[in-house]
Amino acid sequence: MAEQSTFARALSHPSFRVGLLGSFIFILLALISVVWTPYATDIVDIPNRFGSFSASNWLGTDYLGRDQFSLLMVGIASSLKVALLAVAIGALVGVPLGLMAAAQRGWLEAIILRFNDFIFAFPAIISAIIITTLFGPSAINAMVAIGIFNIPVFARVARGGALSLWTLEYVDAAKLSGLTSAQISLRHILPNVASLLIVQATIQLSLGVLAEAGLSYIGLGTQPPDTSLGLMLKEAQSFFFGFPMQAIIPGLAIVLFVISFNLLGDGLRDTLDPKLTRVSTL
């Protein structure tokens, strides 16, 4: 069989293709918004408020007369930023914990697992509310709150993958070569669980976008004058019966955003984890 790169194999997966295209568009919009938006998002233009779709304002204007498309671009960027950093917090803390638990076993593992259970015991949104009410509502605190939730998720995935690798003969060979547990974890375990972690990261990213939208919607995330998809929804809800498009547009953006990342994650998982896809041929 001809060796194919993982990426080429993933591309032949239809849901991966759709997910990749969708995520790419969202990320591109977010990146462009950093340097350019069709209109400035901090200029109020009351005479033009609640504008409908037009050539100058593609998606109309909001209750302050700001261009909806520009707001959407900035909103996507801030939602993505929160979700990305939350994933980073979760992975940077959770993965080492999971690897340590698998390498040491014994009491260290027990402590890490109980710590995971402790975080899991609280519904995510409740703890996020606790954190943001303690430290004040802001995008940063929302990020930290979501990030803490990602820690046990990454720790579990890393530990689960690592445990099965620790029984393999090449790990024994590395022990015989005098490598310490930390060296083995970095050299042999981490690269071999990386694919599991990447898949988990894309899924947590989409959950992060959703969580950020939820927190902003109840006023505990991004604060005005900044904007995010959840905040746009919140601001639009007062006008929902008069101007439903105000809420439908950011709502639809959240749905498409989450679906794109989920499809990307599914496609990656199917490609990277041969146990799930490769139907045994014999």
Add this chain to the structure above:
Amino acid sequence: MSLVEVKDLSISFGDHAVVHAISLSIDPGQRVGVVGESGSGKSLTALSIIDLLPESDKTKGDIVRNVPTGESLRGKHIGMVFQEPMTALNPLMKVGDQIREALELHLPGIDFVARVAELIEEVELPPSVANRYPHELSGGQRQRIGLAIALAGEPELLIADEPTSALDMITQAQIIALIKRVCKAHNMALLFISHDLGAVAALCDFVHVLERGKQVESGTTSSVLKSPQQAYTKRLIAAAKPTRRRLTTRTIGPPLLELDGISKRFKLPGPIWAKKSYVQALSDISLTIREAECVGLVGPSGCGKTTLSRIIAGLQTAQRGTIQFDGHAYGRKLGEMPRAARRELSMVFQDPFGSFDPRLNMAQSLYEPLNLMPELDHAERRERVHMALERVGLTPEMLKRHPHAFSGGQRQRLAIARALVLRPKLVVLDEPVSALDVSIRGDVLELLADLRENFGIAYLFVSHDLDVVRAVADRVLVMDKGKIVEQGDVDTVFDAPQAEITQRLLDARLGV
């Protein structure tokens, strides 16, 4: 009139042909063996007879099955026993019910309870197993249940695909005897697929030898074994009887490794409030390995030989006892294995596919042991790795490749090269050839013998294959239930065994 006739069967996946024009026929009551190495197409040939080929294939040729039209082929006319008895049984169903399920399908309207009991008796199991779940049975018992299910439909042909390769030697011999008895009693034909020439010789009257999808030789078992015509068959037969190699220029030196009173027990998992229960894996093991000596370690599965070899290699620690190795003493009371001792010892593992990290190239894997010798500079490291490769007959260009680019035999050579990089005094060989195809086994054994001759390395050779041990080892230790029950010169022990387990292991041997 033959029961099944296969004419010029070819199977290919895409452009890749796996089976080329194979013909075979099975008469009623005849026992036919198909021997070949992994990838020789033997399983596909069997699956095509029972019409279980994967859908993505292209098949050419004729298969004539002498079965009344309209009747179900599988179960009723052809029964099958699979390689892995654990995955062939439903883990959530009592085994008695699984036999009953097969009966309900093929023979409705009989007394199921009585018939299940009969079938269980037929495969020589106690009646109580009917109420057990598969995980409560041993591998051999599960394979017997698999056979009972295959027998439920009273088929005229039984296909057995490597039914014994997941079992230990003693169980293997019992299962083979059982299959033979059952086939005779029911005048049932058998298609027996195996990589093991010994098993085929013990069971079949007729044999087909396959090599890479081609039928290289066919004939009655005795004629093929006595006067093989093809080079490939000759190689297979020669490899099944490994030739004996002894040291010629070198003599066995002073003691290198001495174990004194090594014991190890494992705690069984259970609730914390319950009384702790333990398994005594090793009790009071004492042994000596001398310089340049090859010591064989044999025993039935679960006897503790893996634990012992891992303790010697330093992968596990013992709870009691001391180890003297190359001037270093360590153990429970004396502390951990010193780093200086580690560099004099290395290990070759059983599975050539699991012993290399798939993400690292061979250079990264082969340089890894030199972590124990930080004093070496770059040129010295390079020289050591290249020399180790040269000794196992490979070239340094291969270092850039990843493990998947090598065959099983090459990987085992690379594993030996990795063990040689440190230039150790003792190498622990844990079943180094049992995962390899028979035809490359000989090469690897030859290589190990050469290395011992040239560099005076001592081996601890752990194996379940007594013929291999007899060919390579000077002395043999026989283990049973965590104890060494017999030891001595290989010829003395194997010719006049004292311990009961040695006798049983020798009886279970399937010679060619």
